[in-house]
Every structure is written in C-alpha cells, then in structure tokens.
Amino acid sequence: MSLFKDAGHLFRFAFLFVVAFFVFLVVRHFVVPKTFGEYGHYRAAAIGEIAAHPIHFAGHETCETCHADILDVKKAGKHAGVNCEACHGPLANHANDPSIAPPKLDTAVLCIRCHAVSAAKPKGFPQIDPAQHSGGVPCETCHQPHSPAIQTGGAK
Amino acid sequence: MNVDRRHFLIMLPAAAIAWKYVLAGTPEESPNYKMSDHWWSMLIDIPKCIGCGNCVRACALENDVPEGHFRTWVERYHVTDWDMVNPEVISPDGGKEGFPAAQVDDNGKYFFVPKLCNHCADSPCTQVCPVGATFISPDGVVLIDQTYCLGCAYCVQACPYGCRYIHPEKKVADKCTLCYHRITKGLTTACCEACPTGARQLADLKDPNDPIHAFLRTHNVQVLKPQMATGAKVFYNELDGSVR
Amino acid sequence: MSGVEGYMYPNEITLYWSVLIVLYPYITGLVAGAFILASLVRIFNVKAVAPTYRLALLTALAFLIVAPLPLMFHLGHPERSPEMYFTPHATSAMAMFGYVYMWYLMAVLVFEIWLDYRRDIVHLSQSTTGLKRLLYRVMTLGSDNVSPHALAIDHKVGWIVTLVGIPSAFILHGYVGFIFGSLKSNPWWNSPLMPVVFIFSAMVSGIAAVLLIYMFTAKMRKMPIDMPCVDTTAMYLFYIFILDFSLEMLDLIHRVYEADESFRTLNFMVHTKLYFSQIVLQICIGTLVPLLLLAIVQVTNLPAIIRKRIYVISGCLVQVAVFSMRWNVVIGGQLFSKSFLGYTTYKMALVTKEGLLMAIFLTLLPLAILWVLLKLLPPWPDKELAYIEAAAAPTT
The missing domain is CATH 1.20.5 (Single alpha-helices involved in coiled-coils or other helix-helix interfaces)
Structure with a gap:
C-alpha cells in the first residue's frame, strides 16, 4: 500500500x-x-x-508511322540500325503536333560526333579525319545521311 | 503526296491509340502494362560503344538532369599492359560532348564504358534509406519517391557505383529511373533510343522472347564490381577486368 | 574541375556529408561519454568521481538536446524528418536514430535526472516564486512526495535506469559507428571495428569534456577543485584512452597489413589530403601528447597545480583528437573515388546552412544550454547548495 x-x-x-x-x-x-x-x-x-513523367523522345516507331518513306531509304543503308532521334534529337512535341517544325540539323557537328577518328573507337567502325577527308566540304555533299554510302551508279 | 500519306497514317487507329497512351502518361492508361510481368535490366555491349555521348545528352534532355550531375555517363579507359590494374580513365563532362581523339598507342588499349544505375536486385541504396523513399519496384527498377525523400544522402554513400547524387534544386536524391515513364508504355529508354550503334539494349528478364536470354547464353557477360554482391542488372558484354 | 586529381565518378565530385556530419558523431560521442562517467559513480561505485555525477548527467543532456540539430540542418528537407518516426525502414541503420534518440533522451537521461533531482525540484518549487516556481511545479508532475521511502524507491529505480543506460549509451553511439562501418561501398568506412572505435573515442571525449567543465565551473564559482575526483577521472580517461588508441591502431595496422584493393588509394590519401588532420592532429598532437602527459601523472608525484594544468591541456587535446577522428572518418571517406582512381577536395562553406559558422554555433549551443541547466538544476554538493540557497532566499 x-x-x-x-x-x-x-x-x-x-x-x-x-x-x-x-x-x-x-x-x-x-x-x-x-x-x-x-x-x-x-x-x-x-x-x-x-x-507519368513527360516523354521527350517519341521513339522511332512513332516517327515511322508518318515517315515511312524515310524508313524505306534508311532500311536499305548503313544507318538502318540508327534510330531517328539519335540524330534528330527529341521530337515528341513534333509527333504530338506535326505543325511544330523539328530544328534544322548541322551535319558538320552531327556526323563528326560519331565518325571523327579516334584510336579509342572500335576498329571496324567507319572513322575519318574531318580535315583530311573533305577539307571543309559539308558531309551531305557526298553522303545522304539516311543512307550514307556514296551512290556510284547503282543503289546502295 | 507525302503530306497526304502522313495525314492518312496519323489517322490510323492503331498508331493514334499507341501515341495517345504515350502522351497521357498515366499508368492507368497504359492498359497492357502489368508490373509483375517484367523484370527490367540493361545490356551494354562494350565493343559497340563509340563514345559519341548521345546517351548522356538524350538522358539529360529526357529526364531534365541538372548540369554537372549524371544519370548516365561514359568513361574512356586506357589500359596499358604494364599496369593493368591502374587504368587511366577520363569522362569529360560525363562524356556528354564525346571524347578527345585518342592516338594509337602500342602500349595499351582503349575502350568506352557507359555507366548508369545498375538497378540492383539487392541494392545497397534502398537498404539504407531510413524512410522508404527509395525502393525496388515490383518490375525491378530502383526508383526514388522524391516527395518523400529527406535528402540525407545516405543512399549516395551506399551506392558502390557512384550513380546517385542530390538534386541541387530539389534537394532530394536523384538517379536513373531506367526511363520508367517510357518502359511502362512500351518505349525503350532515352539512352537506348539515342544510341546509334546498339551498344545499349533495354532488356526484360521475365520476357522469354527477349533476345537478352540468347545473348547471355552465348557471350562473355559480367556486371560491375561483382564482389559487392549487389545483384546488379546492367550486364556488360566483354567487360575488361580493369573496369570499376 | 578544380580540386579533382585522377578520376572521380562524375557524381562523386561534390561531398554530400559536410562538417555538420562530422559534428554529429562528435556531439553524440560527448553524450555517451559523459553518461558513462556518471555510471561509474552509480553502477561501478567509484565514489571518488561522485562530485562530477550530476554535472556529467546535465552535460549529457545539454549535448543530447543539440545532437539532432546538425543532422536536421544537413537534410535537404528537414521538414520531412518526422518520417523517420512514422515509417522507419527496418533495414536502415539510420532509421534507428529517431527511436534510439527518443529512448535515450526520455527514458534514460531525463528520467534519471528527474529521479536524482526530485528532492531538489520539490524543494525549489516551494522556495522559489513566480515563473520559476511554476516551472519547478510542472517538473514535480504534481507530486511532492519526498518521504524517505519514496526517495529510496527513486534511488533503486535510478540505479536500474543507469544500468539500462549503459547499453543505451553504447547503442546511441555505436550505431553511429555502424552507419559508417556497415557500408560495403566504402572501404575507408567498412569495418566491424568502427562502432567499437566510435564508442571508445566517445568515452574518451565525454570524460575529458566533463573533466574540463568540472574544473572550469569550480573556478567560476571560486570553489576548490576536489583533487581526488579529478585525479581519478583523469586515471579513467588515461586507461580508456589507451584502449581507444589500441583499437584505432589495430584497425590501422590491419588495413596496412591486409593491403586490399583499396589500400593504395587510402594510403595515398592518408599521406596527402589527410596528413595534417590524421597524422599530425589526431595521432601526434591529439593522442600521443595527452597520453604521454597523463602517463607522467600516473607514474610521478607532481604537485596539484601541475596536475591540474596537465589535465586541462590533455582534456583540450583529447577534444582535438576526437574531433579530428570524426573529421577523418566522415570527410576522408568521401575524398577518394569509389573507383580508387582519384581524389576530390572538400571545400567548406562559411555562412550556408551547412557551413563553418553553423558548425561553430552548434558547438557552442550545448554549452549555452548547459549553462541554463546549471542555473535551473544546480548540480553542486548539498552543503554548497544550502549555502547558495541561504544567500538567495534567507526567509526560508
């Protein structure tokens, strides 16, 4: 108690x-x-x-629904495995509203990103020294980006 | 002619529906996505990587990655035969704008190693989160609930791969989501979409038809820092022993 | 990028655990150490150090109140910190913090202090006036039963609380070591010895801090210093310090001898970026010098005045050593790349939320709180207290 x-x-x-x-x-x-x-x-x-985050890269399948003509060209060439937005950049807004024009591309920057010569790149990958290769002439003078092999007479 | 064809195609019901879900962005509107049917991973094919930095740029654009921080980055290794375990590594701005040209070097070899969150199955980062703000989703992606994160940075310390950072404005942990907003809608990740050589491949280990299974059976594939036993799910083909 | 040598993973260049995270284990260490000193009196019956008992408890409380603040200020979202209580993650060592902290604060320290001071509180609630009286009334919880039997019960319960408090103090601080020691990603931290080293260095810093505070307050109050008390405290400090140093050296020797994959990198770091804070400050000035001084006191028969000076110098150097140890662990663990290929630099900010000024403020804050606690709950022996009270309130 x-x-x-x-x-x-x-x-x-x-x-x-x-x-x-x-x-x-x-x-x-x-x-x-x-x-x-x-x-x-x-x-x-x-x-x-x-x-639910917003999408910026529409994905090549979305591009191909409208641009099947480009797909046909690309499929036959060396860039068959390169997706549209790898070079064109994110274009979901364009896919959503085709009236929004995609930005113009500069091949002088774009092509070099992948194809500038470097000992670090895999041996089989096509590489050029830009100064020697074209001496300042734009890439698209000779190469069509969607099918870059130089067209000498026949296709491919 | 071309314009007409485009207009015709965009009216096609299948394409229109697919894109509608992509835009809607809510999982409820991704009708055929079931978390339990997937177990996401990624395959990195080192011999295919050319160090162009496309993936780093694409990731930054897709995910609004703050300047100076990286959800994915590319390293260039230079390994000499007389010091195999101490490679010379560079990653200028995460490899975002590519790499300086390397000269032919008879003493060693060069190669590129793209890095990203390994989406570990036994992830040390989710283990240490004091409040459950980072977690492994039922489909095997390590995610961060940024409305719940304290910003204590313990997970940043716990990641052996340096994949996490504190977002300088949001003051919470941030990292690769494996483009969860894309893969749940049938798209691939931004980095895979932008990779020109196919050096990165999104893979679903639960999908028996995924080419990853054949690849893993027939190639010399490893994960980073296997001694950490994190159950890393980013698989590297032809990974050099000097990589860490 | 400036401050980077070799190769860091690009996300590693910024350090996310700043000087505040150095301060945090230092402060909790003082709490645990001070409490262990108090338990020497209560559990281990070391009568000589009895004059420091209440002072040690109040010191522990003052520092414990401040302990979570460096963590809070370091968080990106301090307002979300209650999530630690609401949804603690079972696999996270850090999630324990909230509960261990609350347990230690309320069930151990506050409870023990309350039990020990109850008679004084009841007494003060009757002898004071105004706001102070109200405060003491609240602290009595409305019970002024200070009968010998009630006090005897308090004494017994207090003994049990202290007994429970010892492992609690070990957990409070050992888990801080575990937070670092359990990370396999970081070889500088990853060691099972880490919690043990943290506990022993905590005891060293806490005992030294109470010793300094005791001598300082005695001087302020113009009271004689109880020499047997400080001698005994210093003796315990000396022996625990030897244990602590042995453990730290064991860890170091083990790393050097084992020389695993991280060794080259860490070795280089200790000889460059950490040379001053680890070799010079922590080991030479902070540890070897006070160990030598305290050893001299043990084996010689120096006059009291010299001994007091030695204790003050050693006590201060010990604080330097333990703070450097926390610095070397926390900052050192982030200076090297987890690729073992490079190093970064820690640039301490000055006036930011995690800067130097905040760190200095948070170091001084517990001393201010202690000052208030000493006014509120004077820990001095009864005959001094009676003297002070008589002077303050002659009518009662």
Whole structure:
C-alpha cells in the first residue's frame, strides 16, 4: 500500500509516456500516406507518379508511322540500325503536333560526333579525319545521311 | 503526296491509340502494362560503344538532369599492359560532348564504358534509406519517391557505383529511373533510343522472347564490381577486368 | 574541375556529408561519454568521481538536446524528418536514430535526472516564486512526495535506469559507428571495428569534456577543485584512452597489413589530403601528447597545480583528437573515388546552412544550454547548495 503511494510520482511519469505514445499513434495514422506499404516499405503511388513523367523522345516507331518513306531509304543503308532521334534529337512535341517544325540539323557537328577518328573507337567502325577527308566540304555533299554510302551508279 | 500519306497514317487507329497512351502518361492508361510481368535490366555491349555521348545528352534532355550531375555517363579507359590494374580513365563532362581523339598507342588499349544505375536486385541504396523513399519496384527498377525523400544522402554513400547524387534544386536524391515513364508504355529508354550503334539494349528478364536470354547464353557477360554482391542488372558484354 | 586529381565518378565530385556530419558523431560521442562517467559513480561505485555525477548527467543532456540539430540542418528537407518516426525502414541503420534518440533522451537521461533531482525540484518549487516556481511545479508532475521511502524507491529505480543506460549509451553511439562501418561501398568506412572505435573515442571525449567543465565551473564559482575526483577521472580517461588508441591502431595496422584493393588509394590519401588532420592532429598532437602527459601523472608525484594544468591541456587535446577522428572518418571517406582512381577536395562553406559558422554555433549551443541547466538544476554538493540557497532566499 505504501509502496504504491510512495511510487505515485513514477506512475505520473509513466502516464506521460503512455499519453505521448497514443498521441504518436494517432498522428501516425493520419500522416502516413495511404498507399504506403502496398507493395513494400514505400509509397506505392510513387510508382505511378514516376511513370507519368513527360516523354521527350517519341521513339522511332512513332516517327515511322508518318515517315515511312524515310524508313524505306534508311532500311536499305548503313544507318538502318540508327534510330531517328539519335540524330534528330527529341521530337515528341513534333509527333504530338506535326505543325511544330523539328530544328534544322548541322551535319558538320552531327556526323563528326560519331565518325571523327579516334584510336579509342572500335576498329571496324567507319572513322575519318574531318580535315583530311573533305577539307571543309559539308558531309551531305557526298553522303545522304539516311543512307550514307556514296551512290556510284547503282543503289546502295 | 507525302503530306497526304502522313495525314492518312496519323489517322490510323492503331498508331493514334499507341501515341495517345504515350502522351497521357498515366499508368492507368497504359492498359497492357502489368508490373509483375517484367523484370527490367540493361545490356551494354562494350565493343559497340563509340563514345559519341548521345546517351548522356538524350538522358539529360529526357529526364531534365541538372548540369554537372549524371544519370548516365561514359568513361574512356586506357589500359596499358604494364599496369593493368591502374587504368587511366577520363569522362569529360560525363562524356556528354564525346571524347578527345585518342592516338594509337602500342602500349595499351582503349575502350568506352557507359555507366548508369545498375538497378540492383539487392541494392545497397534502398537498404539504407531510413524512410522508404527509395525502393525496388515490383518490375525491378530502383526508383526514388522524391516527395518523400529527406535528402540525407545516405543512399549516395551506399551506392558502390557512384550513380546517385542530390538534386541541387530539389534537394532530394536523384538517379536513373531506367526511363520508367517510357518502359511502362512500351518505349525503350532515352539512352537506348539515342544510341546509334546498339551498344545499349533495354532488356526484360521475365520476357522469354527477349533476345537478352540468347545473348547471355552465348557471350562473355559480367556486371560491375561483382564482389559487392549487389545483384546488379546492367550486364556488360566483354567487360575488361580493369573496369570499376 | 578544380580540386579533382585522377578520376572521380562524375557524381562523386561534390561531398554530400559536410562538417555538420562530422559534428554529429562528435556531439553524440560527448553524450555517451559523459553518461558513462556518471555510471561509474552509480553502477561501478567509484565514489571518488561522485562530485562530477550530476554535472556529467546535465552535460549529457545539454549535448543530447543539440545532437539532432546538425543532422536536421544537413537534410535537404528537414521538414520531412518526422518520417523517420512514422515509417522507419527496418533495414536502415539510420532509421534507428529517431527511436534510439527518443529512448535515450526520455527514458534514460531525463528520467534519471528527474529521479536524482526530485528532492531538489520539490524543494525549489516551494522556495522559489513566480515563473520559476511554476516551472519547478510542472517538473514535480504534481507530486511532492519526498518521504524517505519514496526517495529510496527513486534511488533503486535510478540505479536500474543507469544500468539500462549503459547499453543505451553504447547503442546511441555505436550505431553511429555502424552507419559508417556497415557500408560495403566504402572501404575507408567498412569495418566491424568502427562502432567499437566510435564508442571508445566517445568515452574518451565525454570524460575529458566533463573533466574540463568540472574544473572550469569550480573556478567560476571560486570553489576548490576536489583533487581526488579529478585525479581519478583523469586515471579513467588515461586507461580508456589507451584502449581507444589500441583499437584505432589495430584497425590501422590491419588495413596496412591486409593491403586490399583499396589500400593504395587510402594510403595515398592518408599521406596527402589527410596528413595534417590524421597524422599530425589526431595521432601526434591529439593522442600521443595527452597520453604521454597523463602517463607522467600516473607514474610521478607532481604537485596539484601541475596536475591540474596537465589535465586541462590533455582534456583540450583529447577534444582535438576526437574531433579530428570524426573529421577523418566522415570527410576522408568521401575524398577518394569509389573507383580508387582519384581524389576530390572538400571545400567548406562559411555562412550556408551547412557551413563553418553553423558548425561553430552548434558547438557552442550545448554549452549555452548547459549553462541554463546549471542555473535551473544546480548540480553542486548539498552543503554548497544550502549555502547558495541561504544567500538567495534567507526567509526560508
């Protein structure tokens, strides 16, 4: 009896803890996002939010739905495996609204990016020293970018 | 003639529907995407990489990557035969604008190594996140909930590959999402789309028809830092032992 | 890019854990160390250091209140920090922080201090007036039962709290070491010895800090310094410091002898970028000098005035050593590339949220809090207290 009485202040201290714990539980209930824990220890809704980010590169299949003529040319040449936007850049806005014209390309910059000679590149990859190769003449004078092999009489 | 044909094609229902989902951007509107059907990874074919930097630029444009930080970058290795374990590595601005020309060097070899988040199956970064702001999605992509991230940078320290950074404006962790907004809609990643040589290939390990399976069976394929046992899912063909 | 030598992964050039993350383990270390000193009195019955008991507890509390602040200021989104409590991630060492901190703050330190001071609090709530009286009234929780039986219960419970407090102090600080030691990505951090080294260096810094504060407050109050007390404290400091230094050297020797793939890189770093802070500050000036000084005190019979000076010098040097140790761990671990091919440089900001001024402010803040605590809950022995009270309130 006297133990209980003389330890009363300890119960008061413990009571504060219990109250704080319940307040914590209540707050937690309202604060934790609804979808938290649906798949794992994270907010499941975040997946959908990330998946909803805007797209900038439309993808070659989208390009090809309209530009099948280019595809036909490209398919036969060395650049068959190069996707449209590898050179043309991101064009989702153009695919969405064809009246938006794609930016003009500069072959002097574009071709060199891949084809400038460097010992670090794979041996079989076609490489040129721009100064020696053309002496400043634009690439497209001789090479058609969509099918770059020089057309000497026959196709290809 | 051409214009007419384009107008005709854009009216084709199939194409119109496909693009509509691409634009809509919400997973609910990606009708045929089921997370449990996929387990995403990537294949990097080192002998095909020419160090053009297309992937780095495409990634920055697609994902609005802040200047000076990289979700993907390209390294150029120069390994000499007398010091195989201490290669000379450069990555000027992440290889975004390509690399300076290398001279023929009889003492060694050169090659390019594109890097990105390895989307590890046992990822050390998601393990250490104190609040569950970064996680592995059910389709095997390591993602960041940027509305939940504290910005403590513990994950940045835990990544053995240096793939994470703190976004300078958003003040939260940021990294490659494997273009999750694209792959869930049937598109490939921006880096793969922009790669001119096919050195990068998005792969779905759960898809039995994915060419990755045949490739893994028939090639010398490794992951980065296998001793870290992170379950890395970016596979490198012909990876040199000096790469880290 | 300036400050980079060799090759860094491009995202590694910026350091994300700044001087505040150096400060954080330093401060929690002081908390753990001060508490261990208090437990010497309570659990291990080292009567000689009894005069420091309450001072050690208040020091621990003052520093513990400040401990989370460097973390908060370092976060990109401090307002989201309660997520640590609401959705702690079970696999994350860092997620433990919130709960360990709360446990240690409320269930150990505040509880123990409250139990120990209850008689004084009740007394003060009756002898003071105005706002102060109200404050003490709240602190009594409405119970002024200070009967001998109630106090006997308090004493027993307090003993248990201290007993529980020792492992809690180890967890509070050991887990900080674990945060670093458990990262396989970083060879400079990755070591099972890390938590142990952190705990021992914490004890060293905490004991030295209480020793300094005790001597300083005695001087301020123009009270004589209890020489057996400081001698004994210094003796414990000396022996624990030897243990701490041995462990750190074990870690170092192990790394050098094992010489794994990271060794070349780390070795180069220690001889260049970390040379001053590690070899000069931490090992030579901060550790060997005070160890030598304290050893001299142990084996000779120096006059009290010389001993006091030695303790002050050693105490200060110990703080330098332990702070440098935290610096070398936290900053050093980010100076080299995880490719082991290069190094970057840490450029400390001055006035930003994570800058030098903030670090200085957060170092001084616990001392200010301690000053308030000392006014509120005077830790001095009874006869001094009675004297002070008599002077302050002659009517009671």
